[in-house]
Amino acid sequence: MTAGGADDSGADARGHVGRHRVLAAWRQLLQLWFPTGCAACGVRDEICRGLCAICAAALRQRVFVHREALASGLVVVSATDYHSVVQRCITAVKDAGRVDAVPALVPLLRVGLLALHRAGVRDCVLVPVPSQRRAVAKRGFQHVELLVQRAVPDAPLVSVLGYRRRVRDQSGLGRAERARNVAGAMVAMRPLAGMRCVLVDDVSTTGASLVEAERALRSAGAEVCAAVVIARVAKRFSSAHSAPTTSQLSRT
Numbered sequence: 001m002t003a004g005g006a007d008d009s010g011a012d013a014r015g016h017v018g019r020h021r022v023l024a025a026w027r028q029l030l031q032l033w034f035p036t037g038c039a040a041c042g043v044r045d046e047i048c049r050g051l052c053a054i055c056a057a058a059l060r061q062r063v064f065v066h067r068e069a070l071a072s073g074l075v076v077v078s079a080t081d082y083h084s085v086v087q088r089c090i091t092a093v094k095d096a097g098r099v100d101a102v103p104a105l106v107p108l109l110r111v112g113l114l115a116l117h118r119a120g121v122r123d124c125v126l127v128p129v130p131s132q133r134r135a136v137a138k139r140g141f142q143h144v145e146l147l148v149q150r151a152v153p154d155a156p157l158v159s160v161l162g163y164r165r166r167v168r169d170q171s172g173l174g175r176a177e178r179a180r181n182v183a184g185a186m187v188a189m190r191p192l193a194g195m196r197c198v199l200v201d202d203v204s205t206t207g208a209s210l211v212e213a214e215r216a217l218r219s220a221g222a223e224v225c226a227a228v229v230i231a232r233v234a235k236r237f238s239s240a241h242s243a244p245t246t247s248q249l250s251r252t
């Protein structure tokens with residue numbers, strides 16, 4: 001999505017959005033014509049969906065559907081832990097604009113969405129947590145929105161969140177700093193009275209971005225039923241994990 005009227009990027013980025021988008025489009029075309037190697041390990045042999053066979057298998061085999069409730073009460077479902085292959089794959093999409101690696105992540109997002117559906121969370125629109133405009137301009141696309149579109153092409157996707165101020169990169173920040181960094185930063189671009197929403201993001205570390213997105217949606221009148229992420233950064237393992245199954249991927 002684009003951030004509409006929200007200002008999250010600064011004038012310099014706004015002035016270069018067009019050029020960045022053109023460069024991003026060319027980069028994506030080049031990726032399709034000249035694959036640059038496995039998005040996770042870099043090897044150049046037998047790449048399929050952005051990954052080599054070994055990394056693709058690692059992604060399939062590490063499915064840990066997990067449910068947890070954040071302090072706000074928001075239930076977050078994740079499809080896997082933030083292991084090295086999924087981390088590198090998400091980073092390749094997010095930071096290097098590797099569109100070719102998006103299909104590798106799509107089954108994991110489907111697993112999370114299916115788990116929510118089976119838990120009775122239905123009749124909701126999907127709301128992606130947005131990246132800031134500067135990152136989108138550099139990358140060329142909203143990666144979470146693209147993941148949702150590829151995972152569930154017919155899903156009611158409502159890209160309604162934006163930023164009303166710039167926030168720092170969350171990496172390297174502690175739990176309290178992350179919460180402070182994003183507090184009050186998001187805004188819904190229009191009234192959402194009566195809308196039932198499921199938030200979607202790529203990774204949940206402390207849940208700070210999800211909590212802020214939930215606050216922004218509720219401020220606009222929406223009901224936030226749950227959130228789904230591809231991976232969660234697990235501080236510890238608990239009995240809440242279900243056993244990893246590869247069949248969960250093949251079913252979706």
Ligand SMILES: [Zn+2]
Nearest residue numbers: 038041052055
């Ligand atoms: Zn690999």
